[in-house]
Amino acid sequence: MFKKRAINKRLQPKSSLENGPQTEELAEPHNTSNLPLKSDDLTPMIHEKFNNTSDLKVKKYINLTIYYIENQINQQELNQNIIGKIKQADEITTETVYASIAINEVEDTDDLSYAILRMIKGSVALFIEGTPKIILASIPVKESRALSRPENESQVTGPQLGFNESLATNVSVIRRYLSTPDLCNEFFVFGTRTNTAVSLLYIKGIASEDLVNRVKHKLNQIEVDALIDSSVLNQHLDDHSWSIFPQMLLTERPDRVSDGLLNGKIALFVDGSTNVILCPFTFIEFFESREDYNIRWPIATFIRLLRIVAMFLSIFFTSIYVAALTFHYEIIPQALLVPLGESRSRVPFPPLFEAVLLEFIIELLREAGARLPTKVGQTMGIVGGIVIGTAAVQAGFTSNILLIIVALSALASFTAPSYTMGNVIRIIRFPILFMAGFLGFYGVMFGFCLLLIHLIRLSSLGAPYLSPFYPPRFQDWVDSVIRLPMKYTNKRPTLTRPADVQKYDPDKVN
Template sequence: MKFKLPFKKKQQQQPYKEMNAVKEKVELIAPSENDFTQLIKDTTNNPADLVIKSIPPNLTLIYINNLVNDQTLNEHIITNLQNNFFETPEAIWPILSIPEVNISSQLEETIASLLNGSVLIYVNGYSQVVLAPIPKRESRSLSTPENESQVIGAQVGFNESLSTNISLIRRYIISPNLCNEELKVGKRTHTSLSLLYMNGIASDQMVNTLRQRIQDVDVDSLLDSAVLLEMIDDNTLSPFPQMLLTERPDRFCDGLLNGKLGIIVEGSSLAIVCPIAFVEFFESREDQNLRWQVATFARLLRFTAIFLSVFLTPIYVGALTFHYEVIPQALLVPLSESRALVPFPPVFEALLLELIIELLREAGARLPTKIGQTIGIVGGIVIGTAAVQAGITSNILLIFVALSALASFTTPSYTMGNVIRLIRFPIILIAGFWGFYGIMLAFCFILIHLLRQSSLGAPYLSPYYPPRLKDMRDSIIKFPLPFVAKRASLTRPADQEKFDPEPVKPEKS
């Protein structure tokens, strides 16, 4: 049974219907200058940065000072309109050297354009207004991705500007088949987002499903793509993410070219890619730039690290609590000596150390960069040494916990790495109560949970469940390039062939 949160369905429609009814009563623009300016002030709550400027003999300019480009306003609008008499709003249109100029008589459309950085040009005595969009977009410059770094490959990441992110994608994919649908989410924020996919590759059914899920989101505000991801997940109560958050344009475009769908939200530097399989969270974009032998080794190393991160400490706890017989005889004496002064049971000792590691990680992430690195290194050394000398913990467990924490950071996806660190705590508790039987019970529970999950309707454990042998060529083990010429069936692509698997052989001279 899949659980859905109540905000995914359209609730509380009556208050919004009443608001829309009020808007419809004042929808038309007033033909009087005083009435029109007063209506704009009332509708926008008369903000301090609202500018109303009269241009003789019969024009009025209205704009929000912090949203328009001042240079364009002075050079292309005010200069061209001064000392000219315009009989109708249509006469202004040819004078302005600005693209996308529009004329509107609807108040709602006019206010929306004003809040998006347009200048309202009002001709006295007419119930129409000219909308001249000259937005000023403040955004930081492009930088390298901080959470998905790589050595070989592109070194640029998304920023918070939707238009900049779209331009980055179009630099990678120069094709008329790249579809970009603009949608709005949030009754109060009216946040813009783009749904992107490749026409002729992406499944139409998946495109329609994702579009419908976005349109069904009924919230007041949307400030980040991570919030949207939680609202459109297949199972919002699962700790495992069913869609990928990435800050890399190359990984985003690679997903589009393989039949996946992408979402970019205005104001967010993270893009959403779906559908996604569980094993893909442990694959790096850099794997595509490496030889298949090196990429396979890196992937096997990551999956080994994930196993160690989740089960190494619980195995230690279970062995010392219930199963001494599995410990090699050569290790019994060192283990006994290291735990001779420890007054706590192994489960409490392990949880205490794991909690200290997580506190150090959280403190290092929240503090400024230079201070955070110092706290992480010095704090770990000082606290670990002091804990062993004080007899609070054993030095062998300290090594295991440090190794588990280090292994958890090998996951390329930050969201999946957080889940790996989270599920380690309940498994340690279960191992302290039931030993290895509890560990196997927890493993079976996690496996059954993953088998029941899906990503945009696609199986979450693909290509291993249901088994698809051809798709396994580029999962945990990466096959040579000629063996992965077809797109994975996870996305149900309309075009399965990526390239001709037969290599071009040079002619012998």
């Protein structure tokens, strides 16, 4: 079994001068590796390893045999920089092959399992008769889409760049933002069947060594057969896997990842995924956006407060309406009693059933609009909401006032910058709604207390989830719900316990 391990050294390009075989090694009279000395014996072994797959190609030239997976390598580079160059040599030996190949990443190995893995990743295996080693030249097909705008984290001001599916491209984008040699990049491999590359990025001198070691320890504990996306790795790293709340951020914005690294956080890149894991993360940070730093501080503070109010509105507004109509008529102003009575005069259902029905319809429309093509989905959401809402009121299934309340609650749930936190808000509404329908305001308060206790108990990589409010860290309040001028945000948050606390000298900002 291919064990998960750090592969910093093994995946680095090797030059022909540094890694060419020594003469003394070639002069050994017996074979100490697990490789045969003849291609006639090696070829069946490779075919067996690949289960006789049809895209395994074998080419023979004099005493050189070339093995590769057809769709994994660049055919033009193979013909020009490998086969074409080798044919120009007077004789084919290990030294002449190293000297002839015009490829940067070349290495040799006597481990057949490792050679098979490298062939899957886009390397060509070259075997010379009588030599118990395989030369590997990496020429993978570089198929990746161009960098484009983020799909799920749009903003008006600031960079309009998002990650793509290429691990190397995503890391290079971060290096473009953070041009410092202190940016450390460590590689890991996960999945005994997928062998997915994962990069762990942090800034040495800012990130806490304890935090880095904790993440490495968690990564070393993971044993899976497949890792397809960063969201899967995110769930393996959670401190509380049973909680509905996300404990790490999944983002597709390089500027947000760079800002997090500068604050002492750690980023995890998964090959083939457009989302990057940023950790640790707190509850309040899910309602912050990188755009908040690109606008004036009073506007940024107002927008953050608006998101917090919208969260409470989305969770509790419908529940308060149901509790008031079911148990607590006395709190409704007298001026509203007549419109409420007229609106509900034709509705044969209790407020709880009416609210659950509308919330369910809203969720159906939202999910249908997300799964359909973009233009059709937008039309479906708008037309479906208008048609179904109007028909429901005219048919007497619901009241006008509740339709407005449910629509406002659904609209408020979209204000969260994080898609995962928006989904959490959607789900939490339902249990609190049922508590309000059966227990009134006592149920709403009971649900709020349960929610608060659960948030207090949560942590993200050992850091308190409700920081900086619990435990109270007043020095971090200047950049949480409110955002003060840059002069007062000169210190990194204490959440990550950064090695370098001071960002800049506040006296030299203005």
